[in-house]
Amino acid sequence: MSDRKEFRDLASPAEAREAVESLDLAPDPETVPLREARSRVLAERVDADLDVPGFDRAAMDGYAVRARDTFGADEADPAVLDRVGAVHAGAEPDVTVEPGTCAEISTGAVMPDGADAVVMVERTSEVDGSEGAGGGGDEDGDATEIEVRSSVTPGEHVMVAGADIAAGSRALGPGTELTPREIGLLSALGVDEVPVRGRPTVGIVSTGDELVRPGGDLHSERGQIYDVNSYTVAAGVEEAGGEPRLYPHVGDDYDELERVLVDASEECDLVLSSGSTSASAVDVVYRVIEERGDLLLHGVALKPGKPMLVGTVGDAAYVGLPGYPVSALTIFRTFVAPAVRDAAGKPDPQTASVDAEMAVRERYSEGRMRLLPVGLVEDGDGGTLAYPVDKGSGATTSLVDADGVVAVDPDTEYLAAGEPVTVDLFSPDVRPPELFGVGEDDPALSRLLDRLPRPRYLPVGSREATRRLRDGVPDVAVTAGPVGDDLDADPLGGWRRDWGLVVPADNPDDVDGFAALVDRDLRFVNRDSGSGLRASLRDHVADLAADRGVSRQELTDAVDGYDFTVRAHESPARSVLDGDADAGLGLRATADRLGLGFVPLGTQAVRVHGNPDRLGKPGVAALRDELDATDDVLRDLAGYAPLTDE
Incomplete structure (x- = not known):
């Protein structure tokens, strides 16, 4: 049996916070x-x-005067003073203001000796009738009489030294x-x-044999994925006031991991690793910490984020983050970022929370605190609803689809629809989207959304869109094919699109329809059961089965790959493009864009349904306007046409 580190006696979030706060990661000033x-x-x-x-200076353009010489001056009885020169900003005065005299002065100029106030230029004029003060007199400083039509007090319009x-x-x-x-x-x-204050240097080490840094060559066939955590956590460190330092990615080899962690500990105040912290036979980080430092904590009773290590490596503080991006960022934001800010002397960030109601029921009973990611949407009355955005810790899109989190106590079994909750926002700048839509993945829709201010769209498929719209969560739902025909919703618009089989360029296998996949040894990639494309294909196969006098199941069982499904509308076509399939369910527009062949099986309607309670929202109105003017969008997509065309 392997020597495996199990999660026993999970620390509470409070204990985990205390463990991180006990670490010394403050650098020298x-x-x-x-x-x-x-x-x-x-x-x-x-x-x-x-x-x-460092000197008494004029606060505005005008004349430097002795205030007592202006006492009682007004429009009817101005004081008349002799102009003895001018003082400009950046120059040392070469005049002295004697009783009965004044000096022209610019804003910011040094007050000349004898003067203790400034009269605004707008309250003066020259006796000789020239327009505006300063227009008369000789440039060599010969005197000109100036009428002062306003009295000033000592220090008026003067900024004194200090x-x-x-x-x-x-x-x-x-x-x-x-x-x-x-x-x-x-x-x-x-x-x-x-x-x-010194900025704590934070070393970032991502572990796992499957990771590749963005920009590197990715081999999906080997199970490789891009390293999300390194740059994500580095951005979080910098935002918190630390100085991130990325170290080379390492696999799960003990000796190599030990070398990198020790090197980082000698150069950094804090070392963060992500991955290799769960209870797995290949995980080795905890062994490095135990042998080269001190392991204070292994595991926290929090979802997401249970796999967490806290300790030291050499003289450096150490925190091990989970490998899944959502879990890693949750642990960093909850426990590590406050410690980095404290070490850098940065104030806690401005926080914000909003009161909302749960849009739907959410079940939970795992016995540990949960930080539930939620999105926000405004209902038709201006109230705020929170809906779960929880695709699992491995789904990076959860990072941007959510607006904040709801803390769910360990003993909570479920949150009921309509239950009041407090949403801790990721940023005080977070606002609900102006339009929230769900449904079918479609290229024309993507182009329309680009024209709207702050939309959010979740491509959950046509069937899930109908369910969510019936629950009253989104503003709009988009369905394709036969799905959604029975929806009790307001039709906002739509279009038609050609669907069928995407095949290699020039159709080398001479595929002429779905029957070719049934009768021949060809590899097929299908869409998931929730998509409108899959629903149209199901009806097409049913018609073919009726023509042949067999069951639909018999036909689908004969197709290699019929049950191999993917979610995005381009994914089957990309499998064909990569040579992994002979045909895939898709759109003519996709085949055209990727330079592939296309075998049409039919056309289907794409419909945009409005939530009856949200039709007055500005975002819904803006979408309706765009749906009324889709000609340019549809014209650029092969196989697309207005919904009214048959």
């Missing part, structure tokens, strides 16, 4: 140039070493996050480098 300081956090107080401004911040004052305190505003203040103080 550092000094960085001001130009690189944006979003960093001050490590210590910064005091002003000089007055800002008015912004005075020398010796506390400018910014430790823990301040440096945004453009703070950098502006530091620039005004002449600071060119600042002491900041």
